[in-house]
Amino acid sequence: MMMETSGRNTNIETKLSPVDLVTETDKAVEKLVFDELKKKFPDHRFIGEESFTGKVNLTDCPTWIIDPIDGTMNFVHTFPFCCISIGLTVGKEVIFGLIYSPFLNKLYTAKKGQGAYCNGEPIHVRPCDSFKSALLINELGSNRTDEHQKIYFGNLAAIGWQCQGVRSLGSAALNACMLANGYVDAYFEYGLHCWDLAAGSIIIQEAGGTVLDPEGGPFNLMSRRILAASNEKVAREISGLIVGHSSYE
Ligand code: IPD
Numbered sequence: 536m537m538m539e540t541s542g543r544n545t546n547i548e549t550k551l552s553p554v555d556l557v558t559e560t561d562k563a564v565e566k567l568v569f570d571e572l573k574k575k576f577p578d579h580r581f582i583g584e585e586s587f588t589g590k591v592n593l594t595d596c597p598t599w600i601i602d603p604i605d606g607t608m609n610f611v612h613t614f615p616f617c618c619i620s621i622g623l624t625v626g627k628e629v630i631f632g633l634i635y636s637p638f639l640n641k642l643y644t645a646k647k648g649q650g651a652y653c654n655g656e657p658i659h660v661r662p663c664d665s666f667k668s669a670l671l672i673n674e675l676g677s678n679r680t681d682e683h684q685k686i687y688f689g690n691l692a693a694i695g696w697q698c699q700g701v702r703s704l705g706s707a708a709l710n711a712c713m714l715a716n717g718y719v720d721a722y723f724e725y726g727l728h729c730w731d732l733a734a735g736s737i738i739i740q741e742a743g744g745t746v747l748d749p750e751g752g753p754f755n756l757m758s759r760r761i762l763a764a765s766n767e768k769v770a771r772e773i774s775g776l777i778v779g780h781s782s783y784e
Contacts, residue, residue, distance in 0.1 A: 536563055537560060537604060538638065540559075540560045541611075544560065544610075544611055546559050551677065554608065554677050556608055556611055557585060558604070558607060558611065561584070561603050562585045564604060564619060565584065565586065565603035568583075568619070569586075569599075579599060580597065581598065582598060582599070582600045582601070583730065584728065587728075591729060591757065593624065593627055598625075599621065600623070600730050601620070601622075601730060602730035602731055603619060604617055604618075604619065605618050605620045605634075605706045605707060605708040606618065606708075606709065609705045615636070615639060616636070616638075616639070616704045616709050617638065617709075618636040618637075618709055619633075620633075620634050620731070621634075621733075622733025628647075629737040630646065630647040630737070632645045632735065632737040634712055634734050634735065636709060640654075641653055641654060642655075643716075643734075643738050644738070645742070648741075651737075651738045651741035651742035653716060658715055658716045658717070658742050659715075659742050660717055660720075660744040661717035661765055663721075663764070663765045666698050666720075666769050666772040666776070667698060667699070668720075669720035669721050670699055670700050670702065671694070671698045671701050671702070671773075672702050672704065672722040672724075673691065675703065676726040678726040678781070683726065683781055686781050689778050690778055690779055693777070707724060707727050707732060708731060710724070711738055711763065712738060714744055714765065715738045715741075715742035717765075720765050720769060721762075721770070722761070722762075723749055723763070723773060723777070724761060725760045726760070726783070727759055732756055733756060736761070743765070744765050745765070745767040745769075745770045746761065746770075747763070747767075747770050747774065748761075749777055750780055751774040751775075759783040760781065760783075
């Protein structure tokens with residue numbers, strides 16, 4: 536469905552901001568994935584980006600958290616970094632994650648305690664001694680408020696100059712996979728949702744990486760922010776450099 540319709544969407548709507556897009560394909564993919572999973576797991580709960588009605592209630596029950604197209608802006612523009620992202624939580628903890636990009640032909644998966652894989656091959660973060668030798672991913676995000684703009688550019692100025700380079704791919708889930716695969720060393724972003732983060736967070740951890748809250752505490756799937764790196768030392772260096780934190784409580 537994604538490959539047939541990328542760049543050909545005629546009915547593009549906006550959601551929480553003018554750059555927060557949704558297409559008919561986002562809705563159709565979410566319905567397909569929900570319908571198929573519900574056949575197998577009728578008692579499980581489901582959270583999906585396109586079924587979001589304003590408040591997400593994550594419980595201890597087994598819950599599938601789905602972003603049918605992560606990187607919808609890329610999808611609309613035919614930039615090939617977009618994917619399906621599916622996470623499963625039990626007791627509010629992510630125990631399984633799957634990210635599939637049909638355009639890149641990459642399937643990333645991870646189960647708790649069993650490692651992370653790309654197209655069936657084990658993947659690992661790469662060693663990184665310090666942030667000054669790191670390649671970092673950071674995103675503008677889809678929140679375009681004045682407050683978020685100030686925080687974003689303040690952090691970019693403070694942090695971007697301290698490492699070897701900053702990249703933005705436009706898909707939180709694939710950003711996580713780039714870190715898990717050892718292509719970059721760190722990633723942080725504010726304003727995301729649990730469906731952007733669920734699968735990616737376990738794939739990073741199972742690939743040996745560290746996932747924290749940007750203020751240095753434990754990662755919280757529902758907090759709408761993430762700081763991840765190939766190891767805790769680099770994650771804590773970045774946390775110490777961040778000058779402004781966006782909060783979504
Ligand atoms: C978006 C992507 C993007 C991030 C935005 C998200 P969506 O997800 O993950 O990288 O910067 O904040 O909203 O809306 O395309 O599923």
